Amino acid sequence: xxxxxxxxxxxxxxxxxxxxxxxINPGEVHAIMGPNGSGKSTLSNILTGKKGYEIEGEVTFExxxxxxxxxxERAHKGIFLAFQYPLEIPGVNTNIFLKTSxxxxxxARGEKEFDAIEFLxxxxxxxxxxxxxxxxxxxxxxxGFSGGEKKKNEILQMSILNPKLAILDETDSGLDIDAxxxxxxxxxxxxxxxxxxxxxxHYQRLLDYIIPDYVHVLKNGQIIKSGGPxxxxxxxxxxxxxxx
Amino acid sequence: xxxxxxxxxxxxxxxxxxSKSQIQLKKNNFNxxxxxxxxxxxxxxxxxxxxxxxxxxxxxxxxxISSDLKQEDFEITTIxxxxxxxxxxxxxxxxxxxxxxxxxxxxxxxQNHNINADHIENSLVSLNSAFVSDYVKFxxxxxxxxxxxxxxxxxxxxxxxSSALNIRIDIDLEDGSSLNVVDLSNxxxxxxxxxxxxxxxxxxxxxxxxxxxxxxxSKNIKYIxxxxxxAKNSHLEYFILSSGSKFLKNDITCSLNNQYGSISLNxxxxxxxxxxxxxxxVINHKDENCxxxxxxxxxxxxxxxxxxxxxxxVDNKAQKTDGYQLSRALLLNDQTEFNAKPELEIYADDVKxxxxxxSGNIDEDSIFYLMSRGLSYHQSKQLLVNAFLNEVLEKITDxxxxxxxxxxxxxxxxx
Numbered sequence: 193x194x195x196x197x198x199x200x201x202x203x204x205x206x207x208x209x210x211x212x213x214x215x216i217n218p219g220e221v222h223a224i225m226g227p228n229g230s231g232k233s234t235l236s237n238i239l240t241g242k243k244g245y246e247i248e249g250e251v252t253f254e255x256x257x258x259x260x261x262x263x264x265e266r267a268h269k270g271i272f273l274a275f276q277y278p279l280e281i282p283g284v285n286t287n288i289f290l291k292t293s294x295x296x297x298x299x300a301r302g303e304k305e306f307d308a309i310e311f312l313x314x315x316x317x318x319x320x321x322x323x324x325x326x327x328x329x330x331x332x333x334x335x336g337f338s339g340g341e342k343k344k345n346e347i348l349q350m351s352i353l354n355p356k357l358a359i360l361d362e363t364d365s366g367l368d369i370d371a372x373x374x375x376x377x378x379x380x381x382x383x384x385x386x387x388x389x390x391x392x393x394h395y396q397r398l399l400d401y402i403i404p405d406y407v408h409v410l411k412n413g414q415i416i417k418s419g420g421p422x423x424x425x426x427x428x429x430x431x432x433x434x435x436x
Numbered sequence: 437x438x439x440x441x442x443x444x445x446x447x448x449x450x451x452x453x454x455s456k457s458q459i460q461l462k463k464n465n466f467n468x469x470x471x472x473x474x475x476x477x478x479x480x481x482x483x484x485x486x487x488x489x490x491x492x493x494x495x496x497x498x499x500x501i502s503s504d505l506k507q508e509d510f511e512i513t514t515i516x517x518x519x520x521x522x523x524x525x526x527x528x529x530x531x532x533x534x535x536x537x538x539x540x541x542x543x544x545x546x547q548n549h550n551i552n553a554d555h556i557e558n559s560l561v562s563l564n565s566a567f568v569s570d571y572v573k574f575x576x577x578x579x580x581x582x583x584x585x586x587x588x589x590x591x592x593x594x595x596x597x598s599s600a601l602n603i604r605i606d607i608d609l610e611d612g613s614s615l616n617v618v619d620l621s622n623x624x625x626x627x628x629x630x631x632x633x634x635x636x637x638x639x640x641x642x643x644x645x646x647x648x649x650x651x652x653x654s655k656n657i658k659y660i661x662x663x664x665x666x667a668k669n670s671h672l673e674y675f676i677l678s679s680g681s682k683f684l685k686n687d688i689t690c691s692l693n694n695q696y697g698s699i700s701l702n703x704x705x706x707x708x709x710x711x712x713x714x715x716x717x718v719i720n721h722k723d724e725n726c727x728x729x730x731x732x733x734x735x736x737x738x739x740x741x742x743x744x745x746x747x748x749x750v751d752n753k754a755q756k757t758d759g760y761q762l763s764r765a766l767l768l769n770d771q772t773e774f775n776a777k778p779e780l781e782i783y784a785d786d787v788k789x790x791x792x793x794x795s796g797n798i799d800e801d802s803i804f805y806l807m808s809r810g811l812s813y814h815q816s817k818q819l820l821v822n823a824f825l826n827e828v829l830e831k832i833t834d835x836x837x838x839x840x841x842x843x844x845x846x847x848x849x850x851x
Binding site (some may be wrong): 240241243262263264266267268272273275278279281282284289292293294296297300306328349352 | 566631749799800801802804805807808810811812813815819820822823826827
């Protein structure tokens, strides 16, 4: 599904990714762990098309050159990023934003767009699944949301857009245990043979709830070790220092 | 000043049938204008908008008289969104007045031929007084609440070009009355200088809501001088949508003359191309316990230019005044220009006043967030711009007019 070969990225002449390789197949959950400054967020930004990076290497998504696509085209193809810091957008109603978003994607795929009633049904069901207070959806997008609400809102968007590849950028940071459980359930419900997840995290904690198929350790812009779920547990015990 | 204007003025006086004293008044005003000419940037109030230069660049030679009007084959289209009263101006003159939705004798209309002798230090007001012929004055009678809004329509016939049009309207809201006015300033023909003077008197406990809309693209140069006097416990809601004309300056002076008056003045400047618009306000707090709130938001694209000059003046007897103004501008690229000049002049000690002005670019991180959810760059930008302006639209308290304005401008967040 996703293939990254020898990916290098610079921003303001500073090299962040230094030859990163990764393959993700449908049905897999990959976790990337790494210390601060190792390039985790850069990787998610590059996969979703944020501007401002000098990029070398090759990234294909379903055999298509991903790096050529605009951010919205990547969303249309089924890539989703749950932001580490979801942006507050004053004046934009959350419901209207969600409807605009899903209909933009449906339109790009040549599917029939949701009308108001279909959308309302969908959102009612999805927010109930995530124990998300619907009232919050009539507020301005992320404005005045607590940290946990913002993250849940990202997961709600993910579950509505139903992506092929979902990237979760430190979704667990700032979450209490209950919110962590809800977010994890959201991912586990969505998980199936046709989609994949890339979970970026500092801590092993989230991986108690979402069991990954693969764990990768990212350090200085490279994946220095890959393994199964037990790698995350080791890492938690030893810290990043001992991984060289 | 060009000798053509003198010939035009002589012809104008010969054509119209003014009394001797009126002729003298008009001559005085005319001489005042000829002496000062169109305002230029050396005048403080015009430092950001050199009207003399703007007229020279865009129109070159102006006709001050439009004697041969052809009105016969003119078709009027009015809006169908809601029932309303109408005053239709054609080439600056009143074509039709329709108050049929109101009770008889509650709104009294006078066509005025004569100007009064008031003097205002403003060469464009002098020009207006010199050349205005028929103008409308209407009075909303004591205690009468108009049932439907009133819309001003402004039309020009196609033979009008490079002309100076002088329009004047006086409105008197007697005590306890109320009226909502939509001023559709959509003259769609080109290269004219349109000089409008409006005087409003809002009586005790009266409510005036005024919505000024300039949305249709045109190469016209417009100046609106608006004077509003508020009596005790009266309320004014003023909304400006400044977007269509090549140049437009809304020059508004409001005076809170007696206690418990309040003003909510809100404006949008939304420009593209090489348009240049200005909103200038002066709010005079002359007595105790009055409130004024102003919110102006500007969105500038291409090479457009926006200006907001806002002054709050608080008299020494105007204790317990609340006076606030805020200007925010969104500059969509490097070639746009926004100038703000906020001023507070306070002679009382127990007041709460503030002003603020910010201008900045659109937030690219927000754009990326929206694009990552499938919206195009253009769609994301539009969503953010609309969200930015929506705060001002939400200040409109007449729901029907709010919906109409949102529809008119496409400033909704429904896609």
